Amino acid sequence: MTIFSVSEYIKFINDSLAALVPYNDLAIEGEVAGFKVSQSKWVWFDLKDKDGLISCFMVAWDLKVPLADGMKIRVLGVPRLYQKTGKFSVTVKAIELLGEGALKKAYELLKKKLLEEGLFASERKRPLPRFPQRIALITSPEAAAYTDFLRILNNRWGGVEVDLLPVAVQGMGAPGEIVAAFHWLNQHSNDYDVCVLTRGGGNLEDLQAFNDETVVRAVYGSKVPVVCGVGHERDETLCDFAADVRASTPSNAAERVVPNREEVFGELEFMAEQLESDLLLRVGEARQKVESAFDLLEHRLAGPLENCREVLKKFETQFNNFVFQLDKKKTGVETLERLFAGLNPRRLLERGYGLVRGSSGLIRSAKDVDTGDKIMIELSRGQIDAEVLKTHL
């Protein structure tokens, strides 16, 4: 017979249990009851079904999903008897939520919590570079999302480098792998312009990893801006809210992350045209400037020029007037001259007339002389001294 002390017995049972029960392969499914958290560190709840109930315990650190009474869950854990009380309890290592009900409830709880913390704030959403050169792609290479994304990417744009960080996108291991990928990305954040997190459609359970708190925090904490495109148009996950850009599907993620080369081609054409028309406009403006400068010069000179012309005209007029007057005077003088010349008594003499002078001057009448007076007759040439013989009246 083997004899154990109480403590030894407890240890023996615990060792046996550890050896017997394959912790990673055996999950317990049940409903949560009596859930409570103590000092934000220790978590207790009961897991029950119709007929049975066991006690569960875990560290708050390991609790990655919000729990509430009534939720159906599956746990992985280590069964043990406690040293001091002999109480049986399962120390839980991992929890999987089951069914839409549990998942939806957990989703709402977590969404509220993270919203209040500010993880979804629009102010912190970073702008994406319009022409990225290196893209980090976090998805499963086996998923249709992967090929869809790449196909649309290739259709739209070329010349980028896409680095795939392969992860599981559903199942219990998915959150850990995705978080690890973001951790790696942060260490190489200088090498990438943008990150794309994507997976295809599925039900709430399939998309569970993208509602996992650690994954959402990893998306928020990414040093590289994140485009999140999960599922179909209608699906929304908490990663969508924490990301910098939310795409509706993997294809839409490709549309958000690179531009369409045809659109950009059009922009280039437009800009080239703008350059050309702007240049022509500037040349036209320059020419205008020169022309208007000439106009201005002309205009500025016009006044003084006009003044000069007027002065000249006035001068001309006055000068002409003066010359005219001069001519007139000359003519006048000439006329007078002729007249005067005509009036010259000497001319008369040439015609045969004589000037008769007596002692008292010119004799015009026969009465002015008496017979026997001495007279002098001035002729055109010479003169005659004479004596009056007889007068006739």
Next chain:
Amino acid sequence: MTAKESKKFNFAQAYADLQKTVEWFEKGEVDLEEGIKKFEDGLKLVDELKKYLQTVENKVKQIKEKMTAGSERPDEKDSLF
């Protein structure tokens, strides 16, 4: 910037330079000689950018490194019980 990056055509930078050139023209006072030079440079940029758009291929490669997330875990306190 690594040597590899400086040889590779930076689309974003060239595009931004082109936009700056267009804005320069619209600004107002334009020196004609400088304008002609900028116009030629602008057209050259357009050509290079258009040529890049002809690129059809994207390079895809898978990161083979093992990735782990760093994390701390507090120890369990069995002595609670």
